[in-house]
Amino acid sequence: MTSPAVQNYLKAIYTLQENQASVTTSALAASLGVSAASATNMMKKLARAKLARRAPYRGVQLTPRGEKMALEVIRHHRLVELFLTRALAIPWESVHAEAEKIEHVISEDLEDRIAAFLGNPTRDPHGDPIPTKDGRVERLALVSLLELSPGQSATVRRVSDHNPAHLRLLTRLGLTLDARVTVLRREPTGGPLRVRVANTERALDEKLAREIWVAPTPPRPTRRANKNKV
């Protein structure tokens, strides 16, 4: 049995690894809200257990075994999130915190039943991919809404699940999964991004826009061009 603490460290390392190859002590400590000393201790413990490789002062990387375990926890987390929204209509800004606790206590059998009930889903309520039981994850090829140029359209595919207030705001703005969005223009520097959603113009804080991941609509002949052709 792996303790909740170990599971949380593995999960955090896995997530941080998506950006940097090696995860530093301070990044890990910050992400979990613990002291650097605590992070060092656990990194050593994970290395001893062959769940991570570690070089002193150089950070950690998950071994294949560690990654597998991280993915199991993440699978639990995301299945639970989706289950709570589907079975109890819990809003997407609340499921994360609940799943954070439940993920550590459900049995493999319960996981299987939840997955079956949900029809073996591939995405959680925030658009994050749900790893399969054998540890495969669909890598999403998305871009941040912030990276789109004025005039580009896109479909919302994933949003960060960490800030409930942001999620509530997104709901209010209509920026939920599969929503179509068009970038209008970018205010000077660090200013808000102006977008159109459901025929309404909205201003998005840069911080918020960064947390929205979209699939850009492939450029294609405009309606006007089509009309002319016909």
Added chain:
Amino acid sequence: MTSPAVQNYLKAIYTLQENQASVTTSALAASLGVSAASATNMMKKLARAKLARRAPYRGVQLTPRGEKMALEVIRHHRLVELFLTRALAIPWESVHAEAEKIEHVISEDLEDRIAAFLGNPTRDPHGDPIPTKDGRVERLALVSLLELSPGQSATVRRVSDHNPAHLRLLTRLGLTLDARVTVLRREPTGGPLRVRVANTERALDEKLAREIWVAPTPPRPTRRANKNKV
């Protein structure tokens, strides 16, 4: 926040108090599968926290506050059990173990939503009463099947949830909640109890019969007597 360990002790003391007024160290230790020394330590801790009253060598009793907390945990447990059977069709012999873990990690808000989803139920899948949010429990006036005399009929209202194998057996025998059962005869001493369920005669181990709680059918004129009257 109360730790899972404390919650489990409170729950155990509450349950044991249904039989004896004061709960002994060894009863508590046995019920939780810990050493007597561990039980003593926790009993002291509960007394310090004013959740229980304790007299050395004399056992513990919950204070009103301790009882309230125990009932909250029990409410969580039973709501989760029922939710798992209703939402995921998990068999009654499996829900106990899952609920044992989940009960410690669900928020008040999630509890409320589960209760609402289930229509504020009063019984869990094993027939145990679900305490209300303000800590009221319906006391069940039931008798063990073992206490019925030959010829008596009754309705199954509650079964012990602790032994999955027993629960599977009860399912196979048709001894589920609300089943009608008639006692035929008792074998000499400690022998099996012979009963009729759904027109089939069954032999029940004494240990098993003791775990089945029933509401006896009030004695009333027999069908023959009625016929004669008419």
Added chain:
DNA sequence: TTAAAAATTTAGCCGTGACTAAATTTAGTT
């Protein structure tokens, strides 16, 4: 190149909730 700053590790401590072994109290004989 070297000094200062930042990051990391080490050392040592703490609370929790287990444990065993030994001491003590209570209960049950005879």
Added chain:
DNA sequence: AACTAAATTTAGTCACGGCTAAATTTTTAA
């Protein structure tokens, strides 16, 4: 009443996963 057995408590230990403060290493800047 006194002795034995059973129950309980005390004493001391352990693993876990936090913490702070101090020491060390790495990085950055002068």
